[in-house]
Amino acid sequence: MSMTFAQASSVALPIVLVSPEACKDTLATLSETQAQWAAFHGFDGSLGQTLVLPGDGLAGVLIGTGTASERARKRFAIGAAIAALPDATYAIDALPQGQEEEIGLGYLLSLYRFDRYRTQSAAKARLVAPEGIDAQRLERIAAAEALARDLINTPAEDMGPDALEAAVRSLAGEFRAQVMVVEGADLLAQNFPLIHTVGRASAKAPRLIEMIWGESGPSLTLVGKGVCFDTGGLNLKPGASMGIMKKDMGGAANVLGLARMIMASGMDVQLRVLIPAVENNVAGNSFRPGDIFTARSGLTVEINNTDAEGRLVLADALALASETPPDLLICMATLTGAARVAVGPDIAPFFTDDEALAQALGRSANEVADPVWRLPFHDAYEPMIEPGIADLDNAPSGGMAGSITAALFLRRFALVPRFAHFDIYGWQRTNAPARPKGGVGQGIRALFNALPEVLTKCQK
Template identity: 60%
Template structure:
């Protein structure tokens, strides 16, 4: 789905935001009957508080929505907490919010309308929001559409979202924006020197592939690489059932870069964009790769396999080597890569690593402005020895259990030689529903990246 704002309407119901520390002033400026109604209903303007003011005939005259106190930072998309409770109808935002706070509120309204109902019968509640004054509709709608694309791809079960279906999504996106999309499949991966991608996916009956989308002919070059493991059993190091339950989301990196790509292309960002997605399923049969195998990557580096469940970094390695050969101005990889990242920062923060100091600085500011939190992690060079086994150049799963996200990032960095590089180790999932973010698939870091690109790439 691609949520959009409606045109101004004389019949739209005002949705009026109220900060809790401005409540007394707001009530004092209302007619006595309206102020008494809100007081008697217990409206306190806390986050998520909502109260409808009726007309004499019982229809809704206006809706008051609480957004909490000034400077509150514990809840993103505060207005969306109230908007989710609205009855069906068309609403127009009446608010004193400006700048990034207004953009956040507007985006939250659109994201509130998101529903993943592909497998459900019955009509969803029809809520429409009029374009708020002072909002760049094109930009906010592009952000919402990119996020909804990411959510839809992650939420789709693996039975309907394998490598072929992920390719179809990329091809559809390319067609929508006039981009080019080529795909290398099956044994052609070996012929064109993508051995790790081929090896990881060879035990699955669903053919592995490398999706390569390009758009734009002028401006700086940006390459996005997304992990597209459409389902991860763990391979011969089979995951326990509880750990396998969410593995439809293991293509969350691919879903996120496709959502980000939509934002970039929809907004006609003046750059040359390339998307690389190694799309595989990590399955088990007699041809599955084994613990103890030593594999040779596209870059020529050898990798000792100490855990077949550390497959994401393998498919990314070949894609990153290809990306680096194109000599772009920046490479960004996004992957649901390690449980260690979740232990470190939880499900809400998108941890990132970067070799570019400017990217680190700009991302931090952009994340705050776009309500898209990120957190910098270190490429800690002393840990390099942890990814160097005795019999190969690299170890895909160092023993010891320490610094799992950092060692994975250091592993990936070995495949980017000449290019500024940023890596995101995301979760791609909301375990608990939150304002504008239902339980399920979630984009992480895309809006912050989009906002950082102008300064980082000199656009």
């Protein structure tokens, strides 16, 4: 699909963005017929309200911008309203200060359609890139978001570990990156025991996928959980919980979306992407509750729930990343239901001990309307992940602080000065402006926006 702006056109219909405060004054500038038309339709500048003005054909469009509090509750609503307009080319007369990028990106993201299995009607409205925005940058971000959405939305039958590897190779080919893969029994031979353990019961071989791009600048390693389907293993999930487990590779999908943004922008960075890609299935060789395994780092892990498998595959990948410590290590995973209980589906919680990184992410999230929230690496909970019989417990009993204990588990393997872990949902439960129900990017726009500042500080 094309998620781009239209070329400048002399026949573009003007869009006038109208706030509730300015609505009366704006309507006073219209012709008598248009003003009566607006009054008849009750146009008052409410958020996302649209009104096509009559004239010699179509004269233009009014779109309400709503109040600041309305926009905060319903981000991208203006861009989505533009994308829903009738078939024509449009140009915005003037963009409200501070909303330029959100409106432009909201329009582009609203063009997304997942049409692999069913033809979807495309948006008919074409928007000329508004003045004052970096149109190409927003188009690159939209393309990266579309990649993440497509990967998550694709069912596991067509997005197993092998297909995820193919997606990485396709992305690498586009940007001349290198790809290396360790697969199947070779995982044991090359000391990735936990990745092999989780994936060994699947008919589709587990693998560690690595992509490298860039030869200069600070080093950045991205690690994404690639559990392409999660039955829960022998601790089998109930059907209601298993229904959307095609999204359990959402961490990998988001990492690849972020990698696409970075490479398409030509950022001066040495990028490394690590994706442990597995299916957590049930078979005669499934790993069991009570089993103890030795991770790549040498730490032993007791399995108290086979449905806490994401942290296991990430442990080996993070250990590998730490062997050549990058300036910044980022992990993204659809890891715990506890994170959803804590902050809900719309916010991407993250953990870091780096104050400068946390502050940069907070600012960036507000700037690009990509909500994130910092949760603590609470050291007092460390004993909760220590079972006594082994170094670590993959699923502490009791259910308390589940997202934090999972993050503490991962931190034991991320032995680098600067590390952040994102426990994302990766799924939009209902349709929202510019975010249809299904797979979604979370945290990656905030990260992309913050990276130049953060990586500069990493090298000081």
